[in-house]
Amino acid sequence: MDDLDRLLDEAQLVDRYAKNTTEDLLNKKYSAQSPNADQTIDDILNEKFETYTKFSGEKHLRKNPDKKQTFRxxxxxxxxxxxxxxxxxLNNIKRACDQLKCTSCDNVIIVFENSGWRSGVDYFFLRTNYPNRINLxxxxxxLKGSRAYCCQCTSIGVTELVPxxxxxxxxxxxGKHAQ
Incomplete structure (x- = not known):
């Protein structure tokens, strides 16, 4: 019962405080003509500017020179x-991409050199064994001269350059190459 009484007392205090502050605000007269209004506005603007420059310094506005560019x-x-x-x-430099990603399963492509896939490689096998290279x-x-590619949902073996x-x-x- 004491807890309930204390809770009611707190609620009454909060209610009285809210009424007093609302009445004070309504009764106060603010004037833009007062001599301190210009100073107050300047102080507010300077405070905002200092906060802005402190958190978003010039170095954040420029590109990061340490960051490497990436190209597809x-x-x-x-x-x-x-x-x-x-x-x-585009300069007739044709290479096999080594940064491949699958948009279906959202995984990187694993490449095996001088290898080809046996029959029986299906979605379930890839789903179960990807990315474990030993299990795959x-x-x-x-298969001399061939590359076997796979992700978690698809596999293919290639010997020639194929777009x-x-x-x-x-x-x-x-998936983009760092330069």
Whole structure:
């Protein structure tokens, strides 16, 4: 019972305080003509400016010079081991992309050199064993000059340079190369 009485007393105090402050605000007359109004406005503006410059200094407005630029392949390719890995540019430098990502399962693509996939590699196998390279290796066979690619939902083996847009079953993109 004492707790209830104390709670009611607190509620009455809060109610009285709220009424008093509201009445004080309504009864006060603020004048823009007072000599302190200009000074008050200047103080408020300076305070806001100091807060702004303190938290958003000039160094945040400029690009970070330490941050490396990233680029996507102009045409994303897959390729066998005779094709170098890297960033494929418009200047006829064709490379097999080594930064592939799958947009279906949202995972990076794993690449196996001089390997091809055995029959029986399905979605369930990839889903269960990705990204463990040792477990995935169970379904690989040695295939000189070939690369075996996989994510958590799709796999493919390639020996020649192939643009990704010619492989509609793959939902892979270049995940950007740091320069």
């Amino acid at each position: 392949c102009s045409i994303t390719h897959l390729g066998g081991v005779q094709i170098p890995l890297g960033w494929s540019t 290796g169970i379904k690989l066979k040695n 990704l847009d010619q492989l509609p079953q793959l939902h892979w993109i270049c």
